[in-house]
Amino acid sequence: MDWKNTFSPLNINADDVLPELMLTHLASWGTIQIVGNDAKSYLQGQVTCNVVSLEAQQMTFGAHCDAKGKVWSVFRIFHHNGGYAMFQPLSAIEAELRELKKYAIFSKAELTHCSDITLGLMGAQAQSWIDSHTQTQGDVRSIEGGTAVKIDSQRWLLLVNSEQAVELVNTIEATKVDESLWTRFEIEQAYPVVTQAEQNEHIPQAVNVQALNGISFNKGCYTGQETVARAKYRGINKRAMYIVKGNIESPLEDVVQLERSVGENWRSAGQLMIHYTFADNTTIGLVVLPNNLEEDTELRLTSQPNTRWTIEALPYSLSDDQ
Structure with a gap:
């Protein structure tokens, strides 16, 4: 049986008690991977968050904008496989990768659509499971075959190679649910999800990126910075x-x-x-x-x-x- 077909909808109401440990395949999510000697400096000049100060055990929100400050992508960025990974809706990646690569030819930075599998671990026991399968502390940890990233108090992202994904799905003692439950938690936490349909529609503050510490206002220049700064200091943003x-x-x-x-x-x-x-x-x-x-x-x-x-x-x- 194909492991991707083992996840089922969970028919619940808002107040229902959820299983203590759940696993889902985040089929509509993906990652862009950036490696190379200039990966850090290149990203620093492209995105709203401070990549230079991002520690190995940290994850942060960020946005990538066009020259007018309109958002191509809102992502979570973290260290992964010797470089960086930017986790975001799959439908946004084609345009986002194209725009993000525009000036990479002048840098020692390679940007690709990462082939690793995105799995979501959810539930009251998610933290305990992670603690028992990792050797380090922090919100970003090395795990067999990839990286585990803390999303919130009951969710972890597992970005792993295909072999480890199959192993996890086949051996973990967890309820296998479809990714709609992950969507529910994204909504309840009010985390911005910019899909292809929303690209180039909003400035970062209109999707609350500043409220999630995804904008650094003292890091230096990046694409779209002028608009983002005006929205903060001159109050030009009228949406949220x-x-x-x-x-x-x-x-x-x-x-x-x-x-x-x-x-x-x-x-x-x-x-x-x-x-x-x-x-x-x-x-x-x-x-x-x-x-x-x-x-x-x-x-x-x-x-x-x-x-x-x-x-x-x-x-x-x-x-x-x-």
């Missing part, structure tokens, strides 16, 4: 990413548009970046909205006008004091 929640009447399509109430009328609000539906048809998602909306603004699905959605509290502050 929010968690939204509501009901659905039928399964959602890939592209989901929201409307917001304006008096007795409805106006276009934005497109869901990602979404997750519970067993009771309650759905949560991430969307970029004007950052001056009232908290009680009523929303609905454009394609399902009888639905009602609300803006939920974020798990972090959007204060721009970093």
